[in-house]
Amino acid sequence: MEELVIRDADVVDGSGDHAxxxxxxxxxxxxxxxxxxxxxxxxxxxxxxxxxxxxGLVLAPGFIDMHAHSDLALLRDPDHSAKAAQGVTLEVxxxxxxxxxPVDDRTLGEVRRAIAGWNGSGDDIDFDWRSVGEYLDRLDRxxxxxxxxxxxxxxxxxxxxxxxxxxxxPAELERMRQLVAExxxxxxxxxxxxxxxxxxxxxxxxxxxxxxxVVASYGGYYCxxxxxxxxGALEAYEEMVALTREAGCPLHLAHATMNFGVNKGRxxxxxxxxxxxxxxxxDISLDTxxxxxxxxxxxxxxPSWAGEGxxxxxxxxxxxxxxxxxxxxxxxxxGSDGCHGVPVExxxxxxxxxxxxxxxxxxxxxxxxxxxxxxESPWVVARELLLKDRLAPTILQHVGHEENVRAIMRHRVHTxxxxxxxxxxxPHPRAYGTFPHYLGHYVRELGVLxxxxxxxxxxxxxxxxxxxxxRGLVREGYRADLVLFDPRTVAAGSTFEEPRTLxxxxxxxxxxxxxxxxxxRRTDELAxxxxxxxxx
Numbered sequence: 001m002e003e004l005v006i007r008d009a010d011v012v013d014g015s016g017d018h019a020x021x022x023x024x025x026x027x028x029x030x031x032x033x034x035x036x037x038x039x040x041x042x043x044x045x046x047x048x049x050x051x052x053x054x055x056g057l058v059l060a061p062g063f064i065d066m067h068a069h070s071d072l073a074l075l076r077d078p079d080h081s082a083k084a085a086q087g088v089t090l091e092v093x094x095x096x097x098x099x100x101x102p103v104d105d106r107t108l109g110e111v112r113r114a115i116a117g118w119n120g121s122g123d124d125i126d127f128d129w130r131s132v133g134e135y136l137d138r139l140d141r142x143x144x145x146x147x148x149x150x151x152x153x154x155x156x157x158x159x160x161x162x163x164x165x166x167x168x169x170p171a172e173l174e175r176m177r178q179l180v181a182e183x184x185x186x187x188x189x190x191x192x193x194x195x196x197x198x199x200x201x202x203x204x205x206x207x208x209x210x211x212x213x214v215v216a217s218y219g220g221y222y223c224x225x226x227x228x229x230x231x232g233a234l235e236a237y238e239e240m241v242a243l244t245r246e247a248g249c250p251l252h253l254a255h256a257t258m259n260f261g262v263n264k265g266r267x268x269x270x271x272x273x274x275x276x277x278x279x280x281x282x283d284i285s286l287d288t289x290x291x292x293x294x295x296x297x298x299x300x301x302x303p304s305w306a307g308e309g310x311x312x313x314x315x316x317x318x319x320x321x322x323x324x325x326x327x328x329x330x331x332x333x334x335g336s337d338g339c340h341g342v343p344v345e346x347x348x349x350x351x352x353x354x355x356x357x358x359x360x361x362x363x364x365x366x367x368x369x370x371x372x373x374x375x376e377s378p379w380v381v382a383r384e385l386l387l388k389d390r391l392a393p394t395i396l397q398h399v400g401h402e403e404n405v406r407a408i409m410r411h412r413v414h415t416x417x418x419x420x421x422x423x424x425x426x427p428h429p430r431a432y433g434t435f436p437h438y439l440g441h442y443v444r445e446l447g448v449l450x451x452x453x454x455x456x457x458x459x460x461x462x463x464x465x466x467x468x469x470x471r472g473l474v475r476e477g478y479r480a481d482l483v484l485f486d487p488r489t490v491a492a493g494s495t496f497e498e499p500r501t502l503x504x505x506x507x508x509x510x511x512x513x514x515x516x517x518x519x520x521r522r523t524d525e526l527a528x529x530x531x532x533x534x535x536x
Contacts, residue, residue: 062089067417133186154200187532230340292400353424355392433492
């Protein structure tokens with residue numbers, strides 16, 4: 001007898017088609033039978049060792065988070081309710097060009113310092129891997145949800161070239177090509193870049209094109225955080241489209257927003273650019289989070305020249321009065337490339353987390369608010385915080401536009417991604433709320449998307465981008481990565497005031513046929529594993 005039958009579910013199968021009523025049978029980690037409208041037809045109903053009454057609940061494929069920063073969180077926190085409770089059954093890691101494989105001992109230390117604001121210092125992690133394959137093997141020991149991995153181009157450049165702002169030599173470029181090929185062979189699904197983060201931003205288009213050619217030869221895709229989301233955003237999008245078309249590489253645009261005052265109401269221009277490329281045969285997809293503010297690290301706002309040489313050099317420059325004044329001028333007057341070419345508006349920069357608990361008074365306040373309370377300039381406060389906290393502070397950046405968010409999420413190649421940074425005392429609520437916020441706010445309350453279309457954007461569409469042949473749909477033979485939610489009550493519990501509150505209306509989540517959320521509570525199952533790409 002099979003393990004489980006989910007009875008009388010309203011199946012929204014991920015295809016975008018209308019919902020239907022069915023009994024769904026699960027066994028051995030897969031969907032083995034779907035019996036539509038069994039009760040109404042009076043036919044023999046399937047039986048199993050366990051029967052789950054899903055009356056009034058929607059059964060959908062598990063959600064795929066196309067942009068996650070859980071690279072260490074999955075190892076640190078076996079519970080991982082931040083994602084499991086949202087119905088996420090697969091996360092894509094290695095984002096924004098910086099992560100922890102491939103590395104050597106030197107590069108690992110540098111990367112850990114550079115992205116401590118994303119993932120913590122890592123002092124509580126046993127870094128017993130160096131290659132992409134070894135990291136995926138580490139995930140295979142058991143994690144809360146499944147995970148795929150993108151090769152981080154900035155980390156690759158740090159390993160082969162260093163943190164210098166210069167062109168790679170032919171030998172260094174060949175070394176980067178080899179590292180990307182090895183990562184793809186070991187199971188990565190593509191490559192990411194952080195082109196406003198050092199050292200990845202030092203790469204010219206020709207270098208990126210060569211690496212994308214390697215990715216394409218293995219059937220992977222390129223996922224850039226491109227060179228600007230502010231001034232020059234449209235040009236930056238166009239650059240990525242042209243680059244990947246020349247390389248013959250599929251393109252997935254990370255957190256495809258149009259932010260800052262210069263881009264208010266300009267989403268249709270972006271969508272027109274994408275439609276023109278798609279109609280000409282380009283292979284493009286994108287992800288967004290359903291919120292207006294962004295989230296990054298405070299150090300990321302600095303000009304690229306300040307980051308040359310790595311984290312220790314940044315701290316040295318900040319400590320030097322003359323160099324610090326140059327940094328301030330770039331930030332506040334000319335518009336730093338780290339701040340997307342827009343002069344920083346300190347009233348929009350809210351400190352969301354710090355590494356040193358003694359600095360906790362800054363959290364939840366904008367830099368401007370802290371400066372006024374102290375009678376100092378905002379730059380004095382920001383500089384002091386960066387130095388005292390060793391570049392660890394994370395920020396919310398309140399620069400988005402709701403009309404752009406809605407327009408982009410309606411686009412035909414849109415998928416969902418949380419961009420969820422789980423670090424800090426007051427993280428962005430998208431880390432805990434992205435997927436139920438789509439379903440509750442944008443589907444039920446606003447009607448921006450239909451339920452069926454929204455589910456497709458969170459399931460089958462990202463599975464197709466990842467080239468996963470047996471995930472993303474409720475189909476016989478597919479993996480039993482499933483979520484059951486109540487469409488009348490599903491909602492994000494997380495808010496900007498209480499960002500770690502779990503969602504409501506998602507009572508059951510299965511990974512590989514095993515309940516990781518049952519009756520709305522996290523079980524002790526570690527059913528997730530690394531989901532590897534297919535080498536040529």
